Amino acid sequence: MREKQKKGWKRIDRKKVFEAKDTKTVYMTLFQDTVQTQTGKTLSYTHYRSSNVVIIVPFLDKETLVMIKQYRYPLNKTLLEFPAGHVEKGESPLHAAKRELREETGYRAKRVEHIYDYHPSVSKSQQVVHVFLATDLANGVTDHDSTEDIDVEVVNVKELESMIAEKRVQNAGTLIAYLLCCSGIKNMINRRRNESG
Amino acid sequence: MREKQKKGWKRIDRKKVFEAKDTKTVYMTLFQDTVQTQTGKTLSYTHYRSSNVVIIVPFLDKETLVMIKQYRYPLNKTLLEFPAGHVEKGESPLHAAKRELREETGYRAKRVEHIYDYHPSVSKSQQVVHVFLATDLANGVTDHDSTEDIDVEVVNVKELESMIAEKRVQNAGTLIAYLLCCSGIKNMINRRRNESG
Numbered sequence: 001m002r003e004k005q006k007k008g009w010k011r012i013d014r015k016k017v018f019e020a021k022d023t024k025t026v027y028m029t030l031f032q033d034t035v036q037t038q039t040g041k042t043l044s045y046t047h048y049r050s051s052n053v054v055i056i057v058p059f060l061d062k063e064t065l066v067m068i069k070q071y072r073y074p075l076n077k078t079l080l081e082f083p084a085g086h087v088e089k090g091e092s093p094l095h096a097a098k099r100e101l102r103e104e105t106g107y108r109a110k111r112v113e114h115i116y117d118y119h120p121s122v123s124k125s126q127q128v129v130h131v132f133l134a135t136d137l138a139n140g141v142t143d144h145d146s147t148e149d150i151d152v153e154v155v156n157v158k159e160l161e162s163m164i165a166e167k168r169v170q171n172a173g174t175l176i177a178y179l180l181c182c183s184g185i186k187n188m189i190n191r192r193r194n195e196s197g
Numbered sequence: 198m199r200e201k202q203k204k205g206w207k208r209i210d211r212k213k214v215f216e217a218k219d220t221k222t223v224y225m226t227l228f229q230d231t232v233q234t235q236t237g238k239t240l241s242y243t244h245y246r247s248s249n250v251v252i253i254v255p256f257l258d259k260e261t262l263v264m265i266k267q268y269r270y271p272l273n274k275t276l277l278e279f280p281a282g283h284v285e286k287g288e289s290p291l292h293a294a295k296r297e298l299r300e301e302t303g304y305r306a307k308r309v310e311h312i313y314d315y316h317p318s319v320s321k322s323q324q325v326v327h328v329f330l331a332t333d334l335a336n337g338v339t340d341h342d343s344t345e346d347i348d349v350e351v352v353n354v355k356e357l358e359s360m361i362a363e364k365r366v367q368n369a370g371t372l373i374a375y376l377l378c379c380s381g382i383k384n385m386i387n388r389r390r391n392e393s394g
Contacts, residue, residue, distance in 0.1 A: 006348075009346075074319070081319075116364055123271070124225070166389050183380055188358065
């Protein structure tokens with residue numbers, strides 16, 4: 001089944017109401033648009049643009065993942081996550097994945113493979129998250145940036161699975177990365193990729 | 198393994214820079230905070246508050262899901278999703294789940310069960326998504342709100358699985374709902390819940 005694309009809404013006006021960025025990364029550019037919907041109704045729609053993100057799922061071996069425990073200020077909580085970060089200006093998602101893996105965990109990977117793209121926040125943003133699988137790892141030195149409070153954690157896949165079953169994994173990115181790289185879906189994705197050549 | 202909670206960051210100042218809300222729902226209240234990190238460094242952190250969200254995974258029978266095709270303005274795309282919406286002021290997540298299911302698809306469910314909570318955007322927001330499973334369905338009339346351009350779609354679980362394997366499911370919520378309610382993890386969650394009583 002293919003999703004038949006609906007008639008799009010028409011943008012009548014756009015106001016930029018906020019921006020937070022630096023030379024490498026757009027954290028958030030917030031827009032308030034006046035739009036006309038498919039029924040002709042006019043309304044205000046708030047949404048933001050943000051640099052895309054990479055998530056990396058690094059396997060030390062078939063059963064062992066390299067994860068991180070990161071403090072997250074908006075939640076005032078420490079969460080178990082996969083290394084991740086923004087795609088900086090001028091770099092490819094693949095380059096960002098290798099860089100973030102090294103900076104956040106110290107590991108370098110001989111093999112980094114693009115697995116999937118998804119939108120994390122479809123009602124609010126165009127942002128894309130690119131999911132990568134990293135294998136054949138070698139350890140090295142981390143390079144955390146000023147906003148990161150991160151500890152590296154080596155985790156067995158079964159242990160992560162147990163944590164999800166106990167509802168202890170709270171980060172959307174971690175749940176999706178588990179689905180795509182550690183569950184039965186992973187083999188289906190590989191098979192489809194091999195079939196399509 | 199329990200995530201040892203790290204020392205939190207300290208908020209020094211808060212500025213509310215934008216707000217979009219109505220009487221029932223906070224769409225976004227954007228804050229720019231001045232914070233002191235765990236290393237004593239001072240920096241600016243942008244984040245938003247937003248009403249929590251419910252996603253409902255409705256099973257017509259063991260193999261058949263009720264889904265929706267929804268136009269998403271920030272992406273200018275039509276996506277395959279599960280019914281979902283904000284928890285309105287004064288209502289419980291369970292009430293929101295039943296209401297959104299009925300409004301978006303017309304279906305009412307005799308059984309609506311809370312499955313999981315997760316944070317969709319850990320770097321930007323405190324927002325929580327509550328995932329519900331709905332079974333024993335009866336059909337009825339939809340009640341779409343003015344911003345919704347939605348068609349109801351009955352989808353076989355295996356068909357959804359194929360679409361994920363072909364990388365055609367782009368919405369984070371749909372991927373997570375599939376993981377928690379349609380994959381092997383679902384049975385593990387049930388077993389843990391029964392064990393803990």
